[in-house]
Amino acid sequence: MRFFGAVTADRRAGASIRRRLIAAALCAAVFLPGAPVYASDRLYEIQKTTAVCNGVTYEESRSVTNAGLLDIHVLKVNLNDPYITINLVESGKEYGLRETVSTLLRESNAIAGVNGDFFGVNGAYSAGFGLSVKDGRLISVSADSNDGGNDFASFVYTQQNIPFISFIKTNIHFYNDGVENIQVHSINKITDMVYPVILTSQAMQNTASLDSRFPGLLKIVVIGQQITYISQLGETVNVPEDGYVLAIQQASADYFGQFFSVGQRAVLQVVPYGIDFANIKTAVGGGGLILKDGETFTMGTIASGNKREPRTAIGINREQNQLILVQVDGRTHSIGANQDEMAWIMKRYGAYNAMHLDGGGSSAMVIRDPDGQYNTVNRVSDGAERKVINALGIFNNAPVGNAEKLVAAFEKETVWLGESVKLSVYGLDAYGHRIETQPDTIAFSDPEAVYANGYYTPGNEGKADIYVQSGGMMAQAELKVKTLAELIINPEAIRLNAGEAKALSFSGIDSDGAQFNITEGVSYEVFPSELGTAFGGVFTASAISGAGYLKCTVRQATAYVPIYIGDTGDVTVTLPNKQRFRDPLRSEPNETLTEPAVIVEGEKVFSPEDREPAVYGARQNGRFAILRVTGERGGLLATDLTQWAKFPNDIDSMNPGGIVMETDLNPRNFSQPKEFELFHEALTAYQAQGKQVFVISKQGQETSTRIQDGIRYINIGAMWKDAETINENYRVFRLYASGDSLTYTLTAE
Secondary structure, three states, rough: OEEOOOOOOOOOOOOOOOOOOOOOOOHHHOOOOOOEEOOOOEEEEEEEEEEEEOOOEEEEEEEEEOOOEEEEEEEEEEEEOOOOEEEEEOOOOOOOEEEOOHHHHHHHHHOOEEEEOOOOOOOOOOOEEOOOHHHHHHHEEOOOOOOOOOOOOOEEEEOOOEEEEEEOOEEEEEOOEEEEEEEOOOEOOOOOOOOEEEEOOOOOOOOOOHHHHHHOOOEEEEEEEEEEOOOOOOOOOOOOOOOOEEEEEEHHHHHHOOOOOOOEEEEEEEEEEEHHHHHHHEEOOOEEEEEEEEEEEEEOOOOOOOOOOOOOOOOOOOOOOOEEEEEOOOOOEEOOHHHHHHHHHHHHHOOOOEEEEEOOHHHHHHHEOOOOOEEOOOOOOOOOOOOOOOOOEEEOOOOOOOOOEEEEOOOOOEEOOOOOEEEEEEEEEEOOEEEEEEOOOOEEEOOEEEEOOOHHHHHHHHEEEEEEEOOEEEEEEEEEEEEEEEEEOOOEEEEOOOOOOOEEEEEEOOOOOOOOEEEOOEEEEOOOOHEEEEEOEEEEOOOOOOOEEEEEEEEEEEEEEEEOOOOOOOOOOOOOOOOOOOOEEOOOOOOOOOOOOOOOOOOOOHHHHOOOOOEEEEEOOOOOEEEOOOOOOOOOOHHHHOHHHHHHHHHHHHHOOOOEEEOOOOOHHOOOOHHHHHHHHHHHHHHHOOOOEEEEEEEOOOOOOEOOEEEEEEEEEEOOOOOOOOOOOOOOEEEEEEEEEEEEEEEOO
């Protein structure tokens, strides 16, 4: 049913008592040195682009700027693709119910989307501030929106597939027997029901849910421009498909009720200015305009415009054939964006015109993967998705076609030697539809591997390559197979009185040198057995005194911990030899080692003020790039952010065979863990090129080695424990090269 009148006269002056809506909620790696990030500089950036399906791409940018870390997420939609559509998404359970973006998109079977309009954040129900149109049908509109000027913009997509952004103003009039006895506030915008609201079947089939929230409502039922029924207070009525219901709060019912009677002629006029609602395919409200005709432009409501916040925005390219949805993370490790920065970000990604959607804790971008799982790709600032009033969804309406790509994917990226893992093989058509298929042939790089009933069981540790062929298409999958090289038990010794118990914890070092916690799969043996029992991570002493040890086994690794029950005097338990991790690149000094190519010494002075100030430096020694960075204030960013631009530039210009980075702070101890993740990913890109990477830090007293993705993070303890005591953990790192082989030593001198 349509409510589009031809009346253009303004409302009578003074006839309306309006409430102002107030925004309650703000609400492939690429290195780009020195690129401008608007109010800041982008020093380093990693970009990745993924095809969601034909016509839809997802771009992720993680960068280091001189203001901090910045994460940006972008969806680009080809509006000319006949199978890709966009639409407003609201709760399908109950009108006005707030849901997370993930839930809204899942229930509507969208393939991707972002949060939509601003709304009131209090309570489980709310209403968007702006225009809502779905599938060419008006869902909701308010006479308050933009009543006093251009406050809240709307994104509009016409029946002719033309997108634009506009500030839409709408007059709503209700006449019974030719007289406007009551001022209607909105159509289907239900907040606190202080003002009269028109309810249509686009929102609800009956008023039951509304009556449960707002007891005592008076309803005027209109069908075919005639009042057909007037309810009792609180009575539930059906909302006619060819009509509507005028709902009035109980406090006003006695006064306004006297003006209405069954049989009266009723006329509803919805008068939008500068737009024809009948020509709109979909529309969603938002905030202010931030980009107009390719230039920064501020008009309308801009929440916290001068502050860096999480933000979501929608843009259109100059040719009007591409939709650009951008989400910027903030209030986390990512700094967010202010008004001007958001405008420049939109322009960078191709927008010619752009506006804000809701932001802050509402800001979310969600994408469905080929397995049908909905993944929130950004880091929401509340720690979990906020429930919002609506979303803008992207829909794939393409029929299932022929498979154009074969995919082979393991259930997990890393498994233990001997562990079976599911291998999925399926096809994808051009629009990402998953097509189940059976492999014609499967080949493995591991000759001892076994494949049966869809499960792969490796026979050797290391990287396993799997090659699959089906219907003339080929696919490859990789699997990392590890062994448990060392088991570590905490505490290092068990000392108890008879009958007492002690909780144990376990960690492990795998064959790559990575350390992790172990919470299950531990078996126990007590020697001698009469000392006590161990089960579920707890050792319980028996009633006798004595000494012995506990043997713990997890997969291929075994470790021992001494046990002392009661008074055992000076007895010292001798443990069996423990299996330990050994770095395959590490050697002990011997006569066959030639002159080292790189030497890094630990701190030799005790007093911090006597240490040489750490500054950035880079040089090349044969096949090695040797770089010195400083993170003494908690990271590269906090200490000297220009290092983020310098070290990739210097590595690339040297094009070395190996990289040694020397630093005063162990990067794993950066104050911002996300900075370490970005730092590690930057180095991993070089490791993937065949450049062996060593990161040598000089922090504290301990000497330790951690290996992650093939990169050695080695910390060297200082020479002195205090002004008079030598540190027994002091080491010197020496790196040796012979042909293509590398080895290093950690020695005390």
